[in-house]
Amino acid sequence: xxxxxxxxxxxxxxxxxxxxxxxxxxxxxxxxxxxxxxxxxxxxxxxxxxxxxxxxxxxxxxxxxxxxxxxxxxxxxxxxxxxxxxxxxxxxxxxxxxxxxxxxxxxxxxxxxxxxxxxxxxxxxxxxxxxxxxxxxxxxxxxxxxxxxxxxxxxxxx
Amino acid sequence: xxxxxxxxxxxxxxxxxxxxxxxxxxxxxxxxxxxxxxxxxxxxxxxxxxxxxxxxxxxxxxxxxxxxxxxxxxxxxxxxxxxxxxxxxxxxxxxxxxxxxxxxxxxxxxxxxxxxxxxxxxxxxxxxxxxxxxxxxxxxxxxxxxxxxxxxxxxxxxxxxxxxxxxxxxxxxxxxxxxxxxxxxxxxxxxxxxxxxxxxxxxxxxxxxxxxxxxxxxxxxxxxxxxxxxxxxxxxxxxxxxxxxxxxxxxxxxxxxxxxxxxxxxxxxxxxxxxxxxxxxxxxxxxxxxxxxxxxxxxxxxxxxxxxxxxxxxxxxxxxxxxxxxxxxxxxxxxxxxxxxxxxxxxxxxxxxxxxxxxxxxxxxxxxxxxxxxxxxxxxxxxxxxxxxxxxxxxxxxxxxxxxxxxxxxxxxxxxxxxxxxxxxxxxxxxxxxxxxxxxxxxxxxxxxxxxxxxxxxxxxxxxxxxxxxxxxxxxxxxxxxxxxxxxxxxxxxxxxxxxxxxxxxxxxxxxxxxxxxxxxxxxxxxxxxxxxxxxxxxxxxxxxxxxxxxxxxxxxxxxxxxxxxxxxxxxxxxxxxxxxxxxxxxxxxxxxxxxxxxxxxxxxxxxxxxxxxxxxxxxxxxxxxxxxxxxxxxxxxxxxxxxxxxxxxxxxxxxxxxxxxxxxxxxxxxxxxxxxxxxxxxxxxxxxxxxxxxxxxxxxxxxxxxxxxxxxxxxxxxxxxxxxxxxxxxxxxxxxxxxxxxxxxxxxxxxxxx
Numbered sequence: 017x018x019x020x021x022x023x024x025x026x027x028x029x030x031x032x033x034x035x036x037x038x039x040x041x042x043x044x045x046x047x048x049x050x051x052x053x054x055x056x057x058x059x060x061x062x063x064x065x066x067x068x069x070x071x072x073x074x075x076x077x078x079x080x081x082x083x084x085x086x087x088x089x090x091x092x093x094x095x096x097x098x099x100x101x102x103x104x105x106x107x108x109x110x111x112x113x114x115x116x117x118x119x120x121x122x123x124x125x126x127x128x129x130x131x132x133x134x135x136x137x138x139x140x141x142x143x144x145x146x147x148x149x150x151x152x153x154x155x156x157x158x159x160x161x162x163x164x165x166x167x168x169x170x171x172x173x174x
Numbered sequence: 175x176x177x178x179x180x181x182x183x184x185x186x187x188x189x190x191x192x193x194x195x196x197x198x199x200x201x202x203x204x205x206x207x208x209x210x211x212x213x214x215x216x217x218x219x220x221x222x223x224x225x226x227x228x229x230x231x232x233x234x235x236x237x238x239x240x241x242x243x244x245x246x247x248x249x250x251x252x253x254x255x256x257x258x259x260x261x262x263x264x265x266x267x268x269x270x271x272x273x274x275x276x277x278x279x280x281x282x283x284x285x286x287x288x289x290x291x292x293x294x295x296x297x298x299x300x301x302x303x304x305x306x307x308x309x310x311x312x313x314x315x316x317x318x319x320x321x322x323x324x325x326x327x328x329x330x331x332x333x334x335x336x337x338x339x340x341x342x343x344x345x346x347x348x349x350x351x352x353x354x355x356x357x358x359x360x361x362x363x364x365x366x367x368x369x370x371x372x373x374x375x376x377x378x379x380x381x382x383x384x385x386x387x388x389x390x391x392x393x394x395x396x397x398x399x400x401x402x403x404x405x406x407x408x409x410x411x412x413x414x415x416x417x418x419x420x421x422x423x424x425x426x427x428x429x430x431x432x433x434x435x436x437x438x439x440x441x442x443x444x445x446x447x448x449x450x451x452x453x454x455x456x457x458x459x460x461x462x463x464x465x466x467x468x469x470x471x472x473x474x475x476x477x478x479x480x481x482x483x484x485x486x487x488x489x490x491x492x493x494x495x496x497x498x499x500x501x502x503x504x505x506x507x508x509x510x511x512x513x514x515x516x517x518x519x520x521x522x523x524x525x526x527x528x529x530x531x532x533x534x535x536x537x538x539x540x541x542x543x544x545x546x547x548x549x550x551x552x553x554x555x556x557x558x559x560x561x562x563x564x565x566x567x568x569x570x571x572x573x574x575x576x577x578x579x580x581x582x583x584x585x586x587x588x589x590x591x592x593x594x595x596x597x598x599x600x601x602x603x604x605x606x607x608x609x610x611x612x613x614x615x616x617x618x619x620x621x622x623x624x625x626x627x628x629x630x631x632x633x634x635x636x637x638x639x640x641x642x643x644x645x646x647x648x649x650x651x652x653x654x655x656x657x658x659x660x661x662x663x664x665x666x667x668x669x670x671x672x673x674x675x676x677x678x679x680x681x682x683x684x685x686x687x688x689x690x691x692x693x694x695x696x697x698x699x700x701x702x703x704x705x706x707x708x709x710x711x712x713x714x715x716x717x718x719x720x721x722x723x724x725x726x727x728x729x730x731x732x733x734x735x736x737x738x739x740x741x742x743x744x745x746x747x748x749x750x751x752x753x754x755x756x757x758x759x760x761x762x763x764x765x766x767x768x769x770x771x772x773x774x775x776x777x778x779x780x781x782x783x784x785x786x787x788x789x790x791x792x793x794x795x796x797x798x799x800x801x802x803x804x805x806x807x808x809x810x811x812x813x814x815x816x817x818x819x820x821x822x823x824x825x826x827x828x829x830x831x832x833x834x835x836x837x838x839x840x841x842x843x844x845x846x847x848x849x850x851x852x853x854x855x856x857x858x859x860x861x862x863x864x865x866x867x868x869x870x871x872x873x874x875x876x877x878x879x880x881x882x883x884x885x886x887x888x889x890x891x892x893x894x895x896x897x898x899x900x901x902x903x904x905x906x907x908x909x910x911x912x913x914x915x916x917x918x919x920x921x922x923x924x925x926x927x928x929x
Contacts, residue, residue, distance in 0.1 A: 037293060039293070040293070044292075047203070047204075052197070053197070053200075053201075053203070053204040054196070054197020054198065054199070055197070056201065056203075056365075056366070056416070057203065058365045058366070058367070058449070059449040059851070059852050060448055060449060061449065061851055061852065061853070063851070063852035063853060064365060064449075064852055066365055093197065094195075094196065094197035095196070095197040097196070097197075098196055103192075103195065103196075107195040107196070110191065110195055111187050111188070111191045111192070111195065112187070114188070114817050114818065114820075114821050116191060116194060116195065117417075117661040117662060117663065117821060117825060118364070118365070118366070118414070118415060118416045118417045118418075118660065118661025118662075119190070119191075119193075119194030119195070119199055119414065119416070119661065120199075120201060120364070120365040120366040120414075120416030120417060120661075121365045121416075122194055122195060123197055126195070145860050145861060146861070148859075148860040149859035149860040149861035149862075150859075151859075152365060152852070152857055152859060153365065154362075154363060154364055154365045154417050154419070154825075154828075154829070154857070155365075155417055155661055155821075155825045156821060156824065156825050156828075157824040157825040157826070157827050157828035157863050157866075157890075158828065158859070158860040158863050159824050159863070159865055159866065160821060160824070161860070162860060
């Protein structure tokens with residue numbers, strides 16, 4: 017075991033001062049050290065995307081990043097999407113289109129889709145499917161996720 | 175006056191969603207207790223071997239490590255028992271929670287490390303030294319059985335089911351069609367890995383396990399027995415569950431280990447599986463080879479089917495015991511009239527991960543075998559594959575249809591169905607005739623395109639009972655049940671049924687499930703049973719509660735109960751005159767409150783059915799398959815929430831496609847698993863799963879419950895392997911080409927080259 021390091025993570029606009037081993041993943045730090053358990057861990061090898069968060073505006077796999085690498089960056093997780101009781105258009109679209117069943121992969125899909133649409137609001141349908149194929153869902157068969165994200169994209173462009 | 179709002183049959187939004195969408199879900203890994211220890215399992219790296227020694231000293235010396243257990247520490251704990259289809263002959267093949275002297279698959283737990291956190295525990299687990307003498311591995315279920323233990327071989331039993339005179343059918347046959355067919359080893363792989371957190375409350379003498387799923391009451395009873403505790407001193411708590419699909423929530427060694435350790439060390443013990451562990455340690459499924467023959471007359475009518483199959487159950491018999499081969503044997507006849515039938519299912523053990531059920535267990539396999547057989551009969555007789563099915567379908571007038579077979583302790587009686595009608599509707603909706611013309615034209619230009627059709631009968635609503643308690647509370651209605659939620663929308667659907675029956679809004683109903691301290695008994699969530707069994711129990715309890723409420727209100731409101739109605743939670747006079755009062759206000763005036771518990775019992779399952787139609791394009795260069803059209807017709811009896819039913823069916827399709835084209839647990843000859851990450855166990859993504867059409871019909875409500883309910887969970891998965899195989903055969907214009915699933919690019923290229 018190695019010496020712990022002190023660092024500060026900024027998650028959803030709030031600073032968390034934590035002390036972790038250098039090898040600690042960002043996903044573990046967000047969940048265990050900062051108590052934000054909405055970000056889920058599905059494979060720990062960067063394939064399933066359940067742990068997707070937005071770091072400095074880009075969706076990233078938080079299981080493939082060390083906590084130390086995220087210091088000084090802006091981290092957004094699913095807990096920061098809604099504004100009080102007002103859901104983000106992406107969250108509302110997932111309700112409207114039955115885009116979730118068990119809900120385990122959902123935070124990762126939300127952050128992936130929001131992150132991409134904020135950067136590319138006019139992304140084509142084809143490119144959108146390519147983006148969404150980077151995360152895994154085992155319940156929905158994806159069709160309702162695709163519908164939800166397309167609907168939210170329209171809403172976000174307004 | 176206003177009419178009560180109806181909820182059954184409406185696609186209302188789910189009550190579950192908001193919590194899950196805002197990151198407030200509570201999955202197993204989200205549960206933590208102060209002072210908890212982390213458990214890490216040390217797993218066998220050898221497929222078959224004799225344990226000579228386990229050296230834990232280096233691990234114990236590492237910082238943050240509290241203890242290491244091997245078999246000697248848990249020798250007093252019996253092996254895990256059977257939940258379903260438990261045959262006496264299978265008992266010597268049950269799995270102990272840690273391996274004793276022999277390991278039988280890569281991934282078998284041989285030791286557990288307890289440490290201060292996950293990182294320390296994983297480091298220490300790596301430092302546990304295993305000295306294992308390698309033995310020969312049995313890797314193929316179709317090979318001659320080998321040795322399991324002294325006096326026991328690797329074929330613990332043979333499932334035999336039959337009716338009619340099969341030998342006479344084959345003797346008198348115009349022709350016989352024979353096939354050898356194989357379904358690959360794959361499984362549910364929920365996105366949440368398994369997890370269990372146990373803690374022992376010494377002051378109350380209660381052992382708690384959090385992270386329970388699927389069958390909390392059964393697991394609680396068995397944990398209590400295995401650990402020598404009174405039932406009431408063990409409580410299980412289900413949180414959010416990240417997918418089930420049959421495999422999550424069965425009682426596994428790790429569940430028992432966290433509980434035993436919490437009792438022993440008097441510390442909360444947390445275990446969260448990693449993905450590699452999941453792929454080698456949680457139940458696998460599906461791995462079967464069928465040698466199937468049909469005796470037919472000159473028109474292709476089936477006279478008899480003889481189905482011998484080899485079921486690869488992996489290294490041990492787990493909680494499902496003979497369930498999958500039993501269902502395979504019993505469900506194979508499907509929607510067709512089969513006058514004589516014989517199934518001989520060899521249960522075989524191999525040095526691979528042990529198996530259990532996976533969505534549509536025994537049906538994904540048997541539908542593949544049966545529908546391949548139907549296509550082969552069509553080719554033999556020289557008629558169209560739709561026509562051969564029509565000729566053999568059980569007619570509507572034959573319902574209810576007694577099959578003459580048993581499974582899961584029930585006689586199989588198809589309760590209702592109009593199979594021919596659904597076939598017509600499916601073909602029409604899929605544009606079958608125009609599709610044939612289009613495909614012919616494209617094939618004439620050299621494209622490899624084709625269409626397939628597959629039919630099936632599902633089963634659902636397994637009893638024997640479900641109990642529900644409905645209570646009017648000041649803040650709303652509470653429904654407590656012993657079923658479980660694995661993400662399918664239980665809370666919404668049960669609330670809809672309760673709301674309709676009582677006359678309240680569904681969104682004010684709280685459905686509590688999977689908590690053993692809230693209701694004495696419950697059957698859990700499997701076999702597409704929840705909406706049928708718990709739904710009807712809810713309707714019964716709510717009906718009684720409504721009657722009770724109206725009786726009490728009638729006295730208070732100085733009228734008769736018959737003159738009253740409940741509309742949106744308000745008790746009103748039907749004539750619209752006079753005062754009204756809310757159900758909640760009424761409950762506060764009743765000394766014991768308003769609460770009714772009732773039970774629905776059923777000794778027969780209910781049988782939904784369906785038709786899938788697929789059109790595919792094969793790329794001969796790459797061996798890849800593109801699905802151009804996919805339609806699923808399914809008769810559900812009565813859909814409580816059509817949108818959720820469609821969600822089940824479309825989600826089921828994705829898993830069916832996984833088994834048809836991509837997913838397979840491969841091993842090398844020594845038993846080393848080759849599919850241990852998501853980079854080599856390939857699950858379909860948004861790219862692979864096509865858009866599809868669901869045709870939901872309600873032509874055959876079940877006569878076994880007043881709402882006519884049948885289950886929705888497995889009809890999207892059941893025939894997918896079969897229909898994709900049929901479509902690929904058509905694309906290649908070579909009937910009978912596909913005999914093995916999954917149809918990977920490598921296999922398909924080999925099939926094309928073998929011409």
